[in-house]
Amino acid sequence: MAKETAITMIKIKEKKIDSKKVEDGASKDGAKIAIKDVKVWYDDFMAIKGIDMTIKPNTVTAFIGPSGCGKSTFLRLFNRMNDYVEGFKMEGKIKLNGTNIYKDKINVEELRKEVGMVFQKPNPFPKSIFENVAYGLKIQGIKDKKILNERVEKALRQADLWTEVKDDLKKSALALSGGQQQRLCIARTLAVEPSILLMDEPTSALDPISTAKIEDLIFELKEKYTIVIVTHNMQQASRISDYTAFFYIGELIEFDKTKTIFTNPEKQQTENYITGRFG
Amino acid sequence: MKYKEKLIENFFKFCASITIFTTIGIIAVLLFESISFFRDVSIFEFLTDTQWTPLFSEKHFGILALVSGTFLTAAIAIAVALPIGLTIAIYLNMYAPKSFRKTLKPFLEILAAIPTVVYGFFALTIVTPFLQTIYPDLETFNSLSAGIVMGIMIIPFISSLSEDALYAVPKSLKLAAFGMGSTRFQTAFKVMVPAASSGIIVSVILAISRAIGETMIVAIAAGQQPQLTLNPTVPVQTITSFIVQVSSGDAPQGSVEYKTIFAAGLTLFLFTFTLNSVSFWIKKKYQEKYE
Ligand SMILES: Nc1ncnc2c1ncn2[C@@H]1O[C@H](COP(=O)(O)OP(=O)(O)OP(=O)(O)O)[C@@H](O)[C@H]1O
């Protein structure tokens, strides 16, 4: 009797989650990012010198530009990861679907569940594969084994890692190859179902095959997410992105459809950079 | 020039060999005198008798009575030092601003620089009377005060070594945790502490090792009464304070009483040696993990 109620309870819960998923499915589409006159300083050094930009939902936007021009700094503004940098100051507004994320009232933990981030170097936790992907769900208080299993599998499938690891989810994440670790980090981020995915040179530490896998992945993920990716690889930018932004010493020089940037850029600087005639 | 270089090199070699020979010498004496002790007293009695009365006319040689006092005081000390030390380490690593961290760390290390005899009198003259106002049945000499004060003394061992271990966790893991929307608290307990666990365990083992080797505090505040008990309110004797008692007394050289200190010393040495070896082993394994 008790058992039966337990089972029905699980079923009800499951239904709730499912219906939530459906609802969310619509609203969980990528969000819009509106950046207004943003300036950033590290102590006295001005790293971003006043940038306006609008990133459309469900697009892939590539940030390109020479080393040190502020791409990472700019990207990290969207999930407030610069907050941990000593000497960081910023001015201006960044709105996520209309909400200014630098308002005092903003809960940065909640923000980061909406805006997931994949780092340059794969950084899985020294835990099992399963625990890595389940991490974000567990810190949200989801304990139900069944839901965890489902969501972990779904995220691993989305990151195209499921078939490689499904037989040994208890294995330490550190035992995976670099490319697998990076896809695991992507799965870990996807598991909490964010609406924006930030990627800072996610393939720069990887071999060509792993890189190709992640590029395919980005292409598929834009159905549901708004993706911003920093890359030094011009081919990569032209292959996977819809929009490209070219930065130079803290300024946004040009921002347009990727096709335009790569075939018919407005500014000479942009052309010089993408054709490799740049320092 | 070359000659001078050689001379210096030999001097360094000489200094290094002094420490090695001293260690070997101490172990040899411990072993030699202990073997002689075990000719008079059976190992079986030594390990199973529950009383330790070598200085009385009716002699018993049950080391357990001293071992229990040793571990009781050490356990109380760890119970105090581990939560406080670990909290400090996490606070310094995760919450404290850099400037504050720079001032607090040396301040903590002063705790380790206070002479232990001062701690001993602090335990006897301040902590015990204070605890007696809460629990009047507490005896003047007891393992509770000695253990608590010893715990305060070893806080810097745990906080400093644990903080080093937390600091050694790659920064990318902390950023990954924050990036996933973890609070500082979640980052500390779900990512940082597990990732630094081997280093933290090492710090605790070294602190235990320090606690069971500590002499003055227990000799002054815990009493001189060997008894097999887990009651923290009554006097006990630790291995170290027994050794002090006999060494400063008038037991004639060569007598069984005199030899007991070597058997007791060897027991203590085995404990600390084992603990230090274990921590060394963990440290080595852990270093490999992040390479
Ligand atoms: N933590 C920091 N403290 C001080 N200055 C910083 C910090 N991080 C970055 N900077 C400076 O800000 C500028 C922009 O750095 P950022 O890392 O955003 O560049 P980037 O475009 O991502 O470069 P790369 O392509 O090499 O990754 C650089 O001049 C850099 O030196």
Ligand SMILES: [Mg+2]
């Ligand atoms: Mg960068």
